[in-house]
Amino acid sequence: MPPRTTAPASTTHNLQARPTLPPLERTWVPRAASASTPTTSATMDNEKIPNLLGEQRDQAPDELQHYFIDFEDFWERRLWHELTDKLIEYFATPESAKQRIPLFETFIKSFANKINQLKLVKLGLDTATQYRDEKERLTFVAALAKSVNKPASQDAYVYATVAVASIKLRIGDYDGARKQLDECEQILEGFDSVETAVHASFYRANAEYYKAKHEFAAYYKNALLFLACVDLDELELRERQARAYDLSIAALVSDSIYNFGELLLHPILDSLLNTPHAWLRDLLFAFNRGDLIAYDVLAGNISKVPLLKEHQTFLYQKISLSALTEAVFRRPPHDRAMTFTTISEETKVSPNDIEHLIMKALSLGLLRGTIDQVAEIARINWVQPKVLDMKQIESMRSRLREWDASVNHLGNWIEGVGKDVWAA
Numbered sequence: 001m002p003p004r005t006t007a008p009a010s011t012t013h014n015l016q017a018r019p020t021l022p023p024l025e026r027t028w029v030p031r032a033a034s035a036s037t038p039t040t041s042a043t044m045d046n047e048k049i050p051n052l053l054g055e056q057r058d059q060a061p062d063e064l065q066h067y068f069i070d071f072e073d074f075w076e077r078r079l080w081h082e083l084t085d086k087l088i089e090y091f092a093t094p095e096s097a098k099q100r101i102p103l104f105e106t107f108i109k110s111f112a113n114k115i116n117q118l119k120l121v122k123l124g125l126d127t128a129t130q131y132r133d134e135k136e137r138l139t140f141v142a143a144l145a146k147s148v149n150k151p152a153s154q155d156a157y158v159y160a161t162v163a164v165a166s167i168k169l170r171i172g173d174y175d176g177a178r179k180q181l182d183e184c185e186q187i188l189e190g191f192d193s194v195e196t197a198v199h200a201s202f203y204r205a206n207a208e209y210y211k212a213k214h215e216f217a218a219y220y221k222n223a224l225l226f227l228a229c230v231d232l233d234e235l236e237l238r239e240r241q242a243r244a245y246d247l248s249i250a251a252l253v254s255d256s257i258y259n260f261g262e263l264l265l266h267p268i269l270d271s272l273l274n275t276p277h278a279w280l281r282d283l284l285f286a287f288n289r290g291d292l293i294a295y296d297v298l299a300g301n302i303s304k305v306p307l308l309k310e311h312q313t314f315l316y317q318k319i320s321l322s323a324l325t326e327a328v329f330r331r332p333p334h335d336r337a338m339t340f341t342t343i344s345e346e347t348k349v350s351p352n353d354i355e356h357l358i359m360k361a362l363s364l365g366l367l368r369g370t371i372d373q374v375a376e377i378a379r380i381n382w383v384q385p386k387v388l389d390m391k392q393i394e395s396m397r398s399r400l401r402e403w404d405a406s407v408n409h410l411g412n413w414i415e416g417v418g419k420d421v422w423a424a
Helices: 011-017 038-059 066-076 080-091 094-114 117-128 134-147 151-170 174-189 196-212 216-228 237-253 267-272 278-289 292-304 306-310 312-329 340-347 351-363 390-417 419-423
Strands: 337-339 367-372 377-383
Touching (some): 134 151, 196 216, 237 267, 237 278, 267 278, 278 292, 312 340, 351 367
Antiparallel strands (some): 337 377, 367 377
16 A cells, blocks of 8 residues: 655745745855955945044134035035035135144045045145145145046146146255156147136146246246236235236346336236336336436346345346337338437447447347448447337327328328319
8 A cells, every 4th residue: 555645735835935045155254364344344434434524523613614515514414616615615714724734634545536536635725834844745736746647637647747746846856846847738728628726726836946046938838828827816926016026027037038028018017006016117107118228217226135236237238228229119110210329319329339229139039120330320220129118109199190190291282283184
């Protein structure tokens, strides 16, 4: 007789009665000598960052503590753009100075690769101001530059590298600064467009390098380019005055700058008004119009500036050239054949030096023409254009009136003489 079989249990009963998996198959085997996993790291950050922000909030002035609530809120919600802008706003307050280093080193670095790298450098440079020792500051900024030296953030790399060059200039490492500025210039030339702040920082550092090396024309060019990249109102009055002073000195002593038009028209020059250096502004305008009388009045101030005193002979030659070009400019094109005697009277240069003065003007491209050494006559057919002041504009206005009157006179004469011709 066959053995009795038990009827199968219901499906539900079978599921409930299914045996569990062996322990070995369900147990997670940890990695040997494993560091914390990303989840563990995130957990650590979630604990560490709020504690850090809480400590820094307690140390902050009462009126700034609300920033830390925003920091934590934006950080928890991963709103990196909003967090970055709020940090920049906070770092811009003078009261944040003592907290910049701890915030940057422990908080900002934890998400540095998630934010705009140019803004990261901005935060880093604000932090660097809190290092009192230049070598410590150099180490910090150099590391910052290295961290953003990536194909996608070359603008940030230039911004940070220029800051490194500026520090090297302050500690006297001119060769190192020049090398890095040349590298930055090469990178900038490859950009189609870049933030104005990056160009401004480059031109500022480049100008400071040329100032230190007494390369006046290069300083003048880069200083004006820097001013073209910034809003003057954002510069402190003291800095505006210092830059106007330095630009004035560079324009005067440079042996290749004879046209001050761009500087004379720039509002930076007005920052010298009502200061002990206001005479420099007046001197520049005197040079522009070749005013030897005004130069003689202001010449007593030249000895106050060692660099001007050192170039005093050159300055007199320079304004003599300006007087020559002004004398030519005042004449109509058909009346620019001038005797050496006339030139000597108008420029107050010795008759024996007139020929050399004209040759100098021709070689510098200030004038074009020929010299008749036998007859002692200079025939000028072109004079370099320059910025006109109100007196010069009035002089041009008078010449235009004279030209208009002569044209009318000629027209009336032709009409009177040619009546029979017109009638025919």
